[in-house]
Amino acid sequence: MRRFFGLLSGDARSDRVVPPSGTTSHLTLFVAAAMGFLAVFALALAMTADRVADRWSDAQSQSATLRISGDAEQREARTAAVLDILGETPGIASSRPLTAEEQAALLAPWLGDDLPLGDLPLPQLIEVIAERPGYDTDALQQRLNDEVPGAVLDDHSGWRAPIVDAARGLRRLGVISLLLITGTMAATVTLAARATLAANAQVIEVLRLVGAEDRFVAGAFVRRLTVRALVGSGAGMVLGVLAVLLLPPGGETQGFLTEIGFGGLGWLAPLAVPVVTAVVAFVATGVAARQKLAEFS
Amino acid sequence: MIELEQVGFDYGGGALFGDVSLSLPAGSFHFLTGPSGSGKTTFLKLCYGALNPTKGRILAFGDDVAAATRDDMATLRRRIGVVHQDCRFLDHLPVADNIALPLTVSGRDLAQEQQNLTDLLGWVGLSERADAYPAELSGGERQRAALARAVILSPDVIIADEPTGNIDWDMSQRLLRLLVDLNSMGKTVLIASHDMSLIRAAKSEVQARVLRISNKQVQLAGADL
Structure with a gap:
């Protein structure tokens, strides 16, 4: 973790040895932003489904109705x-x-x-x-x-159970979507890292020839792509939160679709999106860099 | 300083070197000659660890190069300054930053090294070209910048691959004098060159020895120049 934060704190010298950004880096920024945006929606979906499932399985389970004919x-x-x-x-x-x-x-x-x-x-x-x-x-x-x-007890279980099951199913889908988004981000950053490293093979060769250790060379590339993923994902997260905020309110007609969003401290959850993205990018780029550097003497 | 013990090297298409044993003692000055394609560059690469021998072993500062870890190799490269024939600059950095690259990658404080860098630029005659980019330099300027980069960490050994290959005679003499200066400071110098006139000219400057590549062997070419 110290290494992660140390990397983000920056090293202007190692940054300069890597040539200015190319198309790959800009695409990484765009993909990170798109993934950050989608992650916020998946998170909102999962957390809303969680709230609904809890509410129906908990609050309603305490009430029943007796019908007397x-x-x-x-x-x-x-x-x-x-x-x-x-x-x-x-x-x-x-x-x-x-x-x-x-x-x-x-x-x-x-x-x-x-x-x-x-x-x-x-x-x-x-x-x-x-x-x-x-x-x-x-x-x-x-x-x-x-x-x-003539007295019939209805504990609501007949119609409550399918709603709770559906809400839990949606929660699972939300979580699976988040995992897929994370995996896609990791794959994208890995490909971007490989492309960037391949495009800068001559730079890496020169750095090795003048005595650069692998951690110096890898650090320069890892930092660049990690920061780019962090910035892109952060922008996507902000846009995602704004989009959730702008969803039309349900008013008195409460239902799942009108409840999609975050509640209370749940609004802090999207902050984890760029952090997780940065960690994923850090690990994925680091692995790609180590593999690529092994090709150089 | 650098010792080769029964070194052989095979590119896959046959042996380039058969059974080479020689030593480059500290403070020595050697030329390496041979026809084009004889393996001068390969021999130099073996000496600074860019290639591993397929047979025998190479000792640099007493350590087996083949057994070095990647970090050990980085440390070794800081003790052996190399001037490549094509100079190998980072084109997006100005000359001063390219020369300071070994300082950068070794984590030195560039602010503290600024005076050394300024002195070095003056020594190779590039004070006025510090902010130029590699593509803007002439052949001679590129070679002098490459030499400055090779020596900025004050390495024990300087290896140069055809450093005068693309420059005129006067510039060759100037570069040779810089290498002789380094040798007089106690640095071990190994220069690959097919330019016999340069080697003869060096006779008046330094006690140099000539290694000749012939028949898959690297042999001392007769007496001192």
């Missing part, structure tokens, strides 16, 4: 019985029947605001909040079946 009198009696049972069940933090207004609000997106819900035989819904580690779902459902016919 029957006519008005039956619903009232069964609701009281169910609340008694829930009060006796270990692992349940709280339970309460939803008000008529709350139930109407739940149906409003599908049925509208002006439907006379009081005339419909709607089931009574009871919100159940579990403690950690929670209650025995199967045992509770079994007791409800025995004692309160």
Whole structure:
């Protein structure tokens, strides 16, 4: 690590012995910028998917809904019985029947605001909040079946699990994309280093003939390409963060696509992109330089 | 200083040298002669470690060159100054920076060495050309700049490959005098040249010996000049 930072701190003398930049160096800058930009998006995707997966698997796993059917009198009696049972069940933090207004609000997106819900035989819904580690779902459902016919427990697992799986899948894709971007960057820098070293074979030969050690020669080339990758990736990172910031906000319509971005300290994560790129470029160029220098006496 | 023990070298298409044994003692002055293609440049490369012999061994300052690590070889190159026939400059650097290149690669403080560099530029007559680029120099200026670069680290041995090959007689004499000056300072000098008139002219300047490449051998060519 000391060597890495020592290299970045610069050595103007060794820099001067390498001829001014050629096309390869400019292409390295462009590719690093493009990869930095894409890495920010992959990072945003992975971190958003992570947040969604956590939220759905954690927060929603603590809530369940009890649905009580029957006519008005039956619903009232069964609701009281169910609340008694829930009060006796270990692992349940709280339970309460939803008000008529709350139930109407739940149906409003599908049925509208002006439907006379009081005339419909709607089931009574009871919100159940579990403690950690929670209650025995199967045992509770079994007791409800025995004692309160028409009471159905829905712990949301049926529709929550696919969402959580999808979010985790997206997170994996984001991570794989980051790995591919890193690998592509390493391959690109290696090719650029080989091309630059090959183009400067005469320079290397002269340096060796006047007594330059391999570390001096390699340092000059490694530093140039590493700094170029760092600068390019840094510029790409800044553009990527700006692009994420400019994504349209979701407003009240919360969904995965409108949530893509970073949250809180997550906004610091893109700073790692140019650093990782520089380390990758440092290692890749160093390996390429050592291999190339072995060809010179 | 530099010793060859039963050295042979094979390019792959046959032996260039068969069984060469000789020594270049400290403070000696040698010319190496032979027809074109006889292997003068190859012999010099063997002496400064750019090539390894296919047989025998070469000792430089008492150490086997073939056993040297790459860093050892870099150190060896700082003790042997080489003037190449084509000079081998870095074209993007001005003359002063090219001459200072051995200082640069060896990590010397260039600010402290500035006076040495100025003196050296004056010694080879290039004070006014310090900021010129190699492509702007004449043949003689290039050779003198190459000589300055070869000696800036005050090496123990100076090897020159046809240093007067592309320059006129007066400039050849001037270059020869610089090499003689170095020899008088105790440096070992080995010059490859096919220019017999230059070798004869050196007779009045220095006690030089002539090595001749012939029949895959490098032999001392008779008495001192």
